[in-house]
Amino acid sequence: MQKAQSTLLKGLVAGIVLTALLSLLLVLFVAYTGAYNIAASQDDSPFVRWVFSTTMQNSVAARADEVDAPTEFSETQIAAGAEHYKAMCQHCHAGPGVERAEWAQGLLPQPPHLVEEAAHCQPNEVFWLVKHGVRMSAMPAFGETHKDAELWDIAAFVKQLPGMTASEYAALGQQTGTHKH
Structure with a gap:
C-alpha cells in the first residue's frame, strides 16, 4: 500500500513539474514568436x-x-x-x-x-x-x-x-x- 502511495506521489509530482515546464515553454513560444497580437486596435479576448x-x-x-x-x-x-x-x-x-x-x-x-x-x-x-x-x-x-x-x-x-x-x-x-x- 505504501509503495503504491509513493508511486502515486512521484507520478503526481512528475505531472506537476511537466505541466509547469510545458506552461513555461508555451509562454516562451508566445513571447518569442509574437503569436499574441498586442495591437491596441484589436480588443483582447x-x-x-x-x-x-x-x-x-x-x-x-x-x-x-x-x-x-x-x-x-x-x-x-x-x-x-x-x-x-x-x-x-x-x-x-x-x-x-x-x-x-x-x-x-x-x-x-x-x-x-x-x-x-x-x-x-x-x-x-x-x-x-x-x-x-x-x-x-x-x-x-x-x-x-x-x-x-x-x-x-x-x-x-x-x-x-x-x-x-x-x-x-x-x-x-x-x-x-x-x-x-
Whole structure:
C-alpha cells in the first residue's frame, strides 16, 4: 500500500513539474514568436480581459487595504479634487455630461467611465490607483509628481461622481483656477 502511495506521489509530482515546464515553454513560444497580437486596435479576448481585470481588482484591493483613508472629505477637498480631475483625468475617464477625449477612444483596455465605476471602489482604492497607476494600461502613476493630499482630493472627488449631474460637475473645480499641469 505504501509503495503504491509513493508511486502515486512521484507520478503526481512528475505531472506537476511537466505541466509547469510545458506552461513555461508555451509562454516562451508566445513571447518569442509574437503569436499574441498586442495591437491596441484589436480588443483582447474575453478570457484575457477577465484575467487582466480580475488581477487588477484583486491587486488594488490587497494593496489599498494598507492605506488609511480619511473618514470624510471636506467640500474644499472635493472642489480641489474636481480641478485636478478635470485637468488630469477627464480626457480618459469622462465626467457627467462630458465624453472622454477622442484620442482616448483608441485605448485598450478602455479606461473605466468613473461616473458609474467609482461607486464600486473604496476611497483608499481610488487613492492607490491614482498614486501608483496600472501597468499595461494608460493609467499613469501620479505619486511621483503629486503630494498625497492632492491625490486624496482626487479620490474625494471621484467618490462624488456617481449620481452627480452635468451641471454640478460643470460648477465644480472652477473656483480657484490655480491648477497647473
